[in-house]
Amino acid sequence: MPSPIVCFNDLVGMPYKWGAMPESGFTDCLGLCSEIRRHLGMHDYREDYAWVYEQWDENSFPSREVLRWLSKNGQKTEPVIGAIGYVPDQKQGFALVTMVSETSMMMISPGEKVARVPIKWLPRIQLYRDKNDHARA
Secondary structure, eight states, rough: OOOOOOOOOOTTTTTBOOOOGGTTBBHHHHHHHHHHHHTTTTTOOTTHHHHHHHOOTTTTTOTTTHHHHHHHHEEEEEEEEOOOOEETTTTTTEEEEEEEEEEEEEETTTTEEEEEEEEEGGGOEEEETTTTTHHOO
16 A cells, blocks of 8 residues: 655745744754654654753754664664654754655755755665654554
């Protein structure tokens, strides 16, 4: 049975702002990931990463914490809908991407707006699947 089609057009072009959630008209990569997974009917992580905003700001957040969190809560995977990827970024330190189809993902682009891009643009990206996704389905 094919996956249901979920539209993300309302998110494309949304501007970046640290700590923002999409309902505000702005988002950061954690908020974007959460919103996409919510659209997909998956666990959305909002409560799981509140610690990020309590402990750090945009300039002090250590990107290694995201890798640590992904490794602890996820398992490495091939491209699957809802998987999250970590992308090193020179300007912001890192970016998270979220798979929205088997061939495309959404992320905050270098222009600081939400974009949907083909996975082939980031061929060496490491993706993580939530260890509990199968249990929640």
